[in-house]
Amino acid sequence: MICLNCGNRYKGNFCPHCGQSAKTKRLRLSEMMKNSIAPFLGGDNRFVRSCRDLFVRPGIMARNYLVGKRMRYYHPLQLYVYLLTAYAVISYVLGVSGSFFDDMTTLDFQTDVEPSKYASVDFILEQVTKITSNKLYGTIAVALLSVVPYRWVFRKCKVERQDGEAFALNHIEQFYTQLYHSCISLGLSILMLPVCLIPDSEDFLSSVFYAITFAYIIILYRQLTGIKWWKSALLCLAGWLLTILLLVLIMFLVIVPIGVMEDMSGR
Numbered sequence: 001m002i003c004l005n006c007g008n009r010y011k012g013n014f015c016p017h018c019g020q021s022a023k024t025k026r027l028r029l030s031e032m033m034k035n036s037i038a039p040f041l042g043g044d045n046r047f048v049r050s051c052r053d054l055f056v057r058p059g060i061m062a063r064n065y066l067v068g069k070r071m072r073y074y075h076p077l078q079l080y081v082y083l084l085t086a087y088a089v090i091s092y093v094l095g096v097s098g099s100f101f102d103d104m105t106t107l108d109f110q111t112d113v114e115p116s117k118y119a120s121v122d123f124i125l126e127q128v129t130k131i132t133s134n135k136l137y138g139t140i141a142v143a144l145l146s147v148v149p150y151r152w153v154f155r156k157c158k159v160e161r162q163d164g165e166a167f168a169l170n171h172i173e174q175f176y177t178q179l180y181h182s183c184i185s186l187g188l189s190i191l192m193l194p195v196c197l198i199p200d201s202e203d204f205l206s207s208v209f210y211a212i213t214f215a216y217i218i219i220l221y222r223q224l225t226g227i228k229w230w231k232s233a234l235l236c237l238a239g240w241l242l243t244i245l246l247l248v249l250i251m252f253l254v255i256v257p258i259g260v261m262e263d264m265s266g267r
């Protein structure tokens with residue numbers, strides 16, 4: 001075979017150099033249907049498997065990916081982008097308030113606030129809630145911010161590889177784990193979208209949402225590192241608290257100088 005992608009000569013079903021299939025055909029209607037739908041549904045079944053395992057056994061899925069079973073699943077960032085797109089489209093179609101596109105238009109900080117209010121704890125907490133509940137940048141921001149606290153909290157919990165070697169997660173592996181959790185929270189948001197249409201359900205739904213997402217991070221780390229339930233719950237709580245603390249600290253460092261500057265220019 002001569003690879004149509006890179007020109008490599010080889011024997012077998014896939015090019016050992018670039019991975020392209022030996023059965024690469026000319027583009028026709030049948031090929032088009034196969035190529036556009038297969039990556040999502042059929043073919044290697046990766047999409048269905050990734051979505052199912054994300055909810056059924058997220059920690060096993062994350063561990064599989066981290067220890068090297070990379071071909072079985074989507075890259076977590078890829079899965080995240082697919083889910084984000086699905087969320088954007090479905091929330092738009094259903095016309096849910098507080099949807100993806102509302103989030104995008106309410107990106108800016110309130111400008112009608114009294115300058116002295118910038119330094120208040122209430123205002124900062126309000127901004128923290130705004131950031132963390134935003135679907136576009138909030139989930140990814142939380143995943144990024146969680147890396148250092150969770151890395152530190154779980155520094156003694158090891159993940160075992162197939163060759164018997166065990167390792168504590170480094171920062172990047174921790175980020176991938178948090179990305180899986182972001183995918184879960186996005187997936188849950190999608191499942192909850194139709195329920196959002198019921199009037200006055202917002203407060204109840206958001207408590208249910210936070211309870212389930214927190215339960216999922218406990219499950220995720222328990223399955224990933226094989227620790228006991230109570231230990232995973234305690235460590236996740238510590239990691240979560242440290243993350244919120246970090247976010248409040250960052251907001252404080254950003255917002256207070258803005259308030260001081262506005263205060264000075266106002267006088």
Ligand SMILES: [Zn+2]
Nearest residue numbers: 003006015018
């Ligand atoms: Zn090739």
